[in-house]
Amino acid sequence: MEILWAILVLLGLGLLLGLGLAIATKFFYVKEDERIEEVAKRLPNYNCGSCGYAGCKAMAEAIISGKEENLKKCKPGKEEANFKPIMEYLEEHPNADGSKVKVHL
Ligand code: SF4
Numbered sequence: 833m834e835i836l837w838a839i840l841v842l843l844g845l846g847l848l849l850g851l852g853l854a855i856a857t858k859f860f861y862v863k864e865d866e867r868i869e870e871v872a873k874r875l876p877n878y879n880c881g882s883c884g885y886a887g888c889k890a891m892a893e894a895i896i897s898g899k900e901e902n903l904k905k906c907k908p909g910k911e912e913a914n915f916k917p918i919m920e921y922l923e924e925h926p927n928a929d930g931s932k933v934k935v936h937l
Contacts, residue, residue, distance in 0.1 A: 869889075870925070871896060875888040875909060875914055876914055878908055883900075895933065901935050903918060903919070903936065903937055915937055
């Protein structure tokens, strides 16, 4: 009988904590700028870190936030395959206030 109670208590705790996590996810959800994912897709995605960022997604975040303008910091990136598509994408997808994301080679 004691083992049944232990199982029920653990199941109850699991359900309660799972519900708490589900609610927290709903309330604390932060919508990410979809341009970050689009820029990251156009980077080489080696996640080598030679740009000085933790990986391609971190570099994309820096570009979109305006902290990084120099695309050539991505050493394995190629002008035709990576940088030009990023520049074209950013040209067509300005910031919410209409200003352009500044990047250069
Ligand atoms: S250098 Fe380029 S490929 Fe390497 S992590 Fe940075 S953005 Fe990604």
